[in-house]
Each structure stands twice: as structure tokens, then as C-alpha cells.
Amino acid sequence: MVVVLDAISSDKRSRHPEKAHRADAPVAKKPDWIRVKAPVSKGYAETQRIVRDNGLHTVCEEAGCPNIGECWEKKHATFMIMGDTCTRACAFCNVKTGLPSALDVAEPVRVAEATAKLGLAHIVITSVDRDDLDDGGAGHFAATIRAIRARCPTTTIEVLTPDFLRKDGAVETVAAAKPDVFNHNLETVPSKYLTVRPGARYFASIRLLQRVKEIDPTMFTKSGIMVGLGEERNEVMQVMDDLRAAGVDFLTIGQYLQPTRKHHEVVRFVPPEEFKAYETIAYAKGFLMVSASPLTRSSHHAGEDFARLKAARHAAHRRG
Numbered sequence: 001m002v003v004v005l006d007a008i009s010s011d012k013r014s015r016h017p018e019k020a021h022r023a024d025a026p027v028a029k030k031p032d033w034i035r036v037k038a039p040v041s042k043g044y045a046e047t048q049r050i051v052r053d054n055g056l057h058t059v060c061e062e063a064g065c066p067n068i069g070e071c072w073e074k075k076h077a078t079f080m081i082m083g084d085t086c087t088r089a090c091a092f093c094n095v096k097t098g099l100p101s102a103l104d105v106a107e108p109v110r111v112a113e114a115t116a117k118l119g120l121a122h123i124v125i126t127s128v129d130r131d132d133l134d135d136g137g138a139g140h141f142a143a144t145i146r147a148i149r150a151r152c153p154t155t156t157i158e159v160l161t162p163d164f165l166r167k168d169g170a171v172e173t174v175a176a177a178k179p180d181v182f183n184h185n186l187e188t189v190p191s192k193y194l195t196v197r198p199g200a201r202y203f204a205s206i207r208l209l210q211r212v213k214e215i216d217p218t219m220f221t222k223s224g225i226m227v228g229l230g231e232e233r234n235e236v237m238q239v240m241d242d243l244r245a246a247g248v249d250f251l252t253i254g255q256y257l258q259p260t261r262k263h264h265e266v267v268r269f270v271p272p273e274e275f276k277a278y279e280t281i282a283y284a285k286g287f288l289m290v291s292a293s294p295l296t297r298s299s300h301h302a303g304e305d306f307a308r309l310k311a312a313r314h315a316a317h318r319r320g
């Protein structure tokens with residue numbers, strides 16, 4: 001059966017103390033084209049067990065991702081390292097906000113062990129923001145990449161990192177560990193940063209992606225935005241141009257969904273044909289790969305997309 005997950009939480013725990021006194025934002029009814037699979041399969045239960053047994057967090061659960069039923073059935077989980085508490089307070093994000101605990105030095109090995117148990121050919125690792133750490137957590141990312149390489153040498157690794165704002169040397173540390181894909185999401189257009197992503201700076205995020213290519217031009221880079229937050233079409237075009245100027249290979253565009261009434265409202269549900277138009281334009285602007293659909297998320301189908309990304313680069317090289 002196909003159902004629509006209602007991610008609007010009735011949980012009374014204060015995951016977002018900074019948002020508690022905000023007025024409730026209106027909650028728009030989801031349109032027919034937002035349909036997701038219920039998380040009830042045997043594969044889902046098995047993935048959940050492996051995640052729990054290894055004491056890990058996933059962004060699939062923490063962010064209330066609508067694709068969890070589909071992904072976990074195939075044992076595709078995205079691990080969220082460095083704890084479940086984020087030092088930022090983005091208006092779109094359901095990850096808990098607060099002061100995080102100390103880093104768990106055994107976590108990289110447990111992530112590698114869970115990757116092996118899930119039998120993943122491609123793994124995506126993301127994290128909370130750790131502005132409290134001198135290196136923003138870059139060393140822990142690098143340690144996790146190395147642990148996975150040692151335990152699962154054939155598994156390809158994609159990292160989805162924070163912006164490492166004001167953390168000199170952090171991007172270099174992560175890139176030196178040689179992930180196969182370096183992803184950092186812009187999340188939204190520049191005009192929405194102050195309301196949607198107030199702790200971040202658009203230029204710094206573009207510069208991070210550009211820096212990865214300077215360090216290693218062969219490393220695939222990837223970035224994504226959500227639409228439906230009130231952005232204009234021309235602003236999405238501008239983001240595409242800025243990402244191409246930074247040499248980014250892979251663009252993802254998905255519909256923003258509101259986690260709770262205290263989060264940013266959905267200004268608009270963008271219809272599937274507009275996603276298709278964005279995809280066509282993005283390919284014309286030179287991206288090697290584009291995924292644009294209402295339920296596109298950075299890590300959705302990441303394994304299949306990585307294979308397509310490599311094939312697209314080979315084809316581009318052959319064309320000369």
C-alpha cells in the first residue's frame with residue numbers, strides 16, 4: 001500500500017528549543033504527487049536492527065526523510081556521524097539542536113562495521129554541524145572514510161559535509177582521505193539564507209565546493225537545493241550557474257517538506273513538470289548528472305547515481 005507519511009510530529013520533547021516560541025507556520029496539504037512507501041518491509045526492519053546494534057544515527061530518521069520506507073527496504077541508510085545534536089538551527093531541518101556531546105572515537109569503526117553488514121556497494125556519510133570543534137569534525141570524517149576503506153575496500157564512499165565555516169584546513173583534511181564523492185548542499189538560493197539557513201554563508205558554501213575541485217579535479221562534487229521555500233525561478237538558474245562555475249558535477253533538486261509547525265512553511269509544492277524543466281536546463285548548463293523531482297534527496301538512489309555519474313564522465317571524455 002502506498003501512503004503519505006505525516007512527518008508533522010506530536011512529540012513533546014524539545015528537539016528545537018530555539019524554535020519553541022515561534023508562531024506556528026501553516027501546514028499545507030501534500031499534493032497527490034507526494035506519495036511514499038510505508039516503512040513496513042522485512043528489509044526495513046533488518047536495516048533498523050543493524051543501525052541500532054551499532055549504536056549509530058541516520059539522517060533518514062533524524063530528518064524524517066519521506067523515502068525511508070523505500071531506501072531501508074534496500075538497506076540503503078545514510079549514517080549521520082558525530083552525534084544526533086547539531087550546533088546550527090536551520091529553519092528547514094528536523095535534526096535536534098543544542099550542545100553536542102564529545103566525539104565518540106570508536107564511531108568510525110562501527111560505521112564501517114554497519115556498512116559491511118548492510119552489504120553496501122556505495123555508502124553516504126553525513127553529519128551534524130559541529131561548530132564547537134576546532135576542525136568542525138573534519139578529522140572524524142577522514143577517520144570514518146579510512147575505517148570504511150579498511151573494512152570494505154570495494155565500497156565507494158560519498159560524504160555530505162557541513163560547510164566547515166571558519167574552520168581553516170577542514171575541507172583539505174576530508175579531501176585528503178579521498179572520498180569518491182564530495183557533497184555539500186547549498187540547500188536554498190542566496191536570498192533565502194538569512195531566513196532558511198541563517199548560520200551559513202552562500203559564498204562560503206560555493207567556495208568549499210570549488211576548493212574540493214582545486215585539491216583534486218578528479219573527485220566528483222555534488223550539491224543540492226530544496227525548492228518550495230519561496231525562491232524565484234531565476235534564482236535557481238543563478239544557483240546552477242554558480243555551481244557550474246565552481247566545477248560541480250552533480251546537482252540534486254527536491255521539494256522542501258515541513259517537519260513540524262515550528263519549521264519554515266512550504267510556500268509552494270512545485271509540480272513534477274517544473275522539476276523536469278529544471279533538469280533539462282541543468283543538463284544544458286553542463287552538469288554531468290542531475291536529479292530533480294519532488295522526492296529527490298541528496299542520498300536517494302546515491303549508489304545507482306554514482307554508477308551513472310562515472311559513466312557520464314567517461315562518455316564526456318570520449319566526446320573529447
Ligand code: SF4
Binds near residue numbers: 061
Ligand atoms: S533518501 Fe537518503 S536520507 Fe532519505 S531515507 Fe533514503 S538514504 Fe535516507
